[in-house]
Amino acid sequence: MLPELPENLSVQEKADLLENFNQEPVNRTVSVDDDVYRYLLKASVKEHSILKDIRAETSLYHMARMQISPETGQLLSLLVKMQNPKRILEVGVFTGYSTLSIGMAMSENASMLALEKKPMWLDIANTYIEKAGLSARLETRLGDAKVNMESLMQAGEMFDFVFIDADKANQLAYYQLAKSMLSTNGCIAIDNTLWWGNVAKDEFDDKNTQYVRQLNDFIMQDDEVDVSLIPIGDGLSLIRKIG
Numbered sequence: 001m002l003p004e005l006p007e008n009l010s011v012q013e014k015a016d017l018l019e020n021f022n023q024e025p026v027n028r029t030v031s032v033d034d035d036v037y038r039y040l041l042k043a044s045v046k047e048h049s050i051l052k053d054i055r056a057e058t059s060l061y062h063m064a065r066m067q068i069s070p071e072t073g074q075l076l077s078l079l080v081k082m083q084n085p086k087r088i089l090e091v092g093v094f095t096g097y098s099t100l101s102i103g104m105a106m107s108e109n110a111s112m113l114a115l116e117k118k119p120m121w122l123d124i125a126n127t128y129i130e131k132a133g134l135s136a137r138l139e140t141r142l143g144d145a146k147v148n149m150e151s152l153m154q155a156g157e158m159f160d161f162v163f164i165d166a167d168k169a170n171q172l173a174y175y176q177l178a179k180s181m182l183s184t185n186g187c188i189a190i191d192n193t194l195w196w197g198n199v200a201k202d203e204f205d206d207k208n209t210q211y212v213r214q215l216n217d218f219i220m221q222d223d224e225v226d227v228s229l230i231p232i233g234d235g236l237s238l239i240r241k242i243g
Contacts, residue, residue, distance in 0.1 A: 029231055045070050050100055054128055058095045066094055068165065068191060072233035073101035076163060076189060079238070080105040083187055085160030088112040089152075091145050091174050092166030096125030098191075102163060103129065103138045112138045113152075115145045115166075146170050149177040158183050165191040168211040172218060175239075179225070182241045188225075190215070194235025 030036065047055075047070050058064045068076075080088070080102050088106060093099050093116035103112050112134075116122040122142055129138050141148055145166055162178040164171060171190070178188050195212040198204035219227050219239060226240040 040071060045074050047074070048100075048104060050104070050128055050132055051097060054095055054097045054100065054124075057124065058097065061095075068098050068101075069233040072191065072236055073097055075230075075232060075236065077101045077105040079187065079189065080161060083161060084110075085186070086110050087157075087159045087161075089159040089162045089178065089181070090114040091149070091162070091164045091178070092116065093125045093140060094121050094165070096121075096128050098163060098165060099125055099138070099140075100128055100132055100134075102161075103134045104132055106137075110137065114138065114140045115148050116140060116142060117144055146173055146177070149174065149181075153177055153181055157181055160186045162186070162188045163191070164188065168192070168195075168208045168215075171211060172215050175215060175219065179239075179241060184241060184243055186241050188237075188239040188241075190237040190239070192234045193229055193237040194231060196234060199235075 032040070051070070051073060055067065055070070058067050076098060084107055086107075086109065088102060088110065090099055090102065090112065093114045099112075099114050106112060114125070116125070119142060122140055126135075126140055129135055129140065159178070159181050160183050162182060164174050164178060166174060175188065175190065182188060193212060193216055194200075195209055198206075198209045199213050199216065216229070216237070219225065219237065224242055226242060228238050230236045230238065
């Protein structure tokens with residue numbers, strides 16, 4: 001049943017209210033404090049033992065905060081299972097949490113290429129890729145991601161799903177290159193698009209914050225894609241290439 005209008009509201013009064021409607025949406029996103037976050041993990045995250053092992057090893061390094069959160073990894077896994085992409089590209093491996101979240105979710109006839117510029121991180125990731133039995137279908141490539149992506153584009157490579165989680169200075173270039181190689185209705189997922197919330201605060205004007213803002217603004221103006229910025233982890237943008 002539809003809710004009733006306020007009593008004694010005339011047709012003209014209703015028209016006046018609609019004309020003066022404030023289009024600012026009411027905030028309906030739940031604020032995630034520590035209690036809500038613990039509940040979120042308990043109620044929804046089913047973390048594979050290999051992913052737990054990666055998270056534990058990564059915690060030994062001072063750059064551990066670069067790792068995606070378990071709930072973000074699980075969302076990537078779910079997206080891959082739902083979309084069933086045949087060819088997957090990852091830009092930025094780190095120690096492999098996202099790589100394995102995606103790789104273990106892909107179908108038996110799918111393959112994945114993961115790009116990383118730092119040997120020490122790739123060594124760790126490769127250990128877990130082998131442990132998961134994915135070495136035959138999940139290739140890792142060491143080197144500059146932009147250079148590698150340009151080579152892939154020139155070779156005519158196409159991908160159905162791309163995950164970008166790398167340096168912010170080049171992320172707009174990564175997006176443009178990924179989009180040029182993306183199949184119709186393919187998906188690009190980009191991590192850190194809320195950048196610790198700093199993108200929304202005028203007092204933050206450092207280079208990385210500016211880079212993320214520029215990327216978000218560019219994607220918002222891109223009429224060739226659908227986009228949704230999800231407030232999960234450090235912000236995850238999902239982009240679908242239109243026809």
